[in-house]
Amino acid sequence: MTQEDPSLKERKVISIGTVRDLTGLSERQIRYYEERKLIFPARSGSGIRKYSFSDVERLMEIANQMEEGVQTHEIRREWKKKEKENENWKKQMLKGQIQAHFKQNRN
Amino acid sequence: MTQEDPSLKERKVISIGTVRDLTGLSERQIRYYEERKLIFPARSGSGIRKYSFSDVERLMEIANQMEEGVQTHEIRREWKKKEKENENWKKQMLKGQIQAHFKQNRN
DNA sequence: CGTGTAAGGAATTCTGACACG
DNA sequence: CGTGTAAGGAATTCTGACACG
Incomplete structure (x- = not known):
């Protein structure tokens, strides 16, 4: 109903x-x-850390990795890698969209 | 991904x-x-109030009503009324479901 | 490296009350 | 009725550091 929902999960309030x-x-x-x-909490005016539900989820993933003996350094490395892959994937999707668009116009 | 999502909006964490x-x-x-x-916040072990995003939304609705000069008493009354209507509506839906079910079985 | 802990201070929250209207 | 505020105390959070390993 109230349209500010999209980012509920990302709001830093915890x-x-x-x-x-x-x-x-x-x-x-x-x-x-x-x-x-x-992990990157926000800070309240007076410097108190505020987390989102997303952050909480992320922390639980981190906890799992740690239990498996993975070092924070490795977790971070893997994370950045996946981030990059994700970006490339998005780029490809966009490319596909554009090509499809032109194809359609030619028919 | 992590299946505990359904109630994100209802989790009392703020x-x-x-x-x-x-x-x-x-x-x-x-x-x-x-x-x-x-409004009905939860309480942490040490007695600190915890609200959900739902509660926040509700508070904003309350704020609107108050601006219009409605008394807390009236807001509460209207609220309970809508609650009851909603329950009845659900009951009707359920009834419909059941009837449809039997109809289908007869064919 | 990852985590526990004691230390001291600052910010938050709580309740019950007085005030105004 | 609805809200502000000062009061005193309890719980929370913060940072930098020492410890162990």
């Missing part, structure tokens, strides 16, 4: 204590993963 | 300061509307 409860991680761990550039 | 920022209402107002049974 503070670290709640994230702790949601993920089962310690605050120390959550802050550390930020230090290692795995 | 504390009152953030709700204040999101709605523009004062904390006093937010607590008062709770006192008047218009």
Whole structure:
């Protein structure tokens, strides 16, 4: 109904204590993963970290990787890789769209 | 992906300061509307109020009503009324489903 | 490297109350 | 009735550091 929904999952509104409860991680761990550039909370005016549901999901993925013994460094590397692949995929899709468009016009 | 999504909007994870920022209402107002049974935050173990995105939406509707000069009492009354109507509507739908089912079986 | 913890301070939240109207 | 505010206390969060390994 109210149209501001699209990004509910991305809104940074959850503070670290709640994230702790949601993920089962310690605050120390959550802050550390930020230090290692795995997670990027927003900050309230007074400097308090605010997380989104997306961030919470991400933290749970990180927790899984860590359990498997993967180092934060590796997690970050893999993440960036997938990010790049995703971008390329989007580019290809766009290309396809454009070609399809011209094809249609020629018929 | 992670299957716990359905209720993202209902998860009580936002504390009152953030709700204040999101709605523009004062904390006093937010607590008062709770006192008047218009909103029902959860409580953390230590007694801190936690709101959902749904609650935030609701608060914005309340704010609109209040601006129009409607009393909390009236808002509550109207709300309960709509709730009841909604329940009846669901019952009717269910009835329809059942009838359709039997009809199909007879053919 | 990843995480626990004690330390000190700042910001948040809570309740009950007085105020105005 | 609806809301502001000062009051005192409890819970939360923050950072930088020491510890272990």
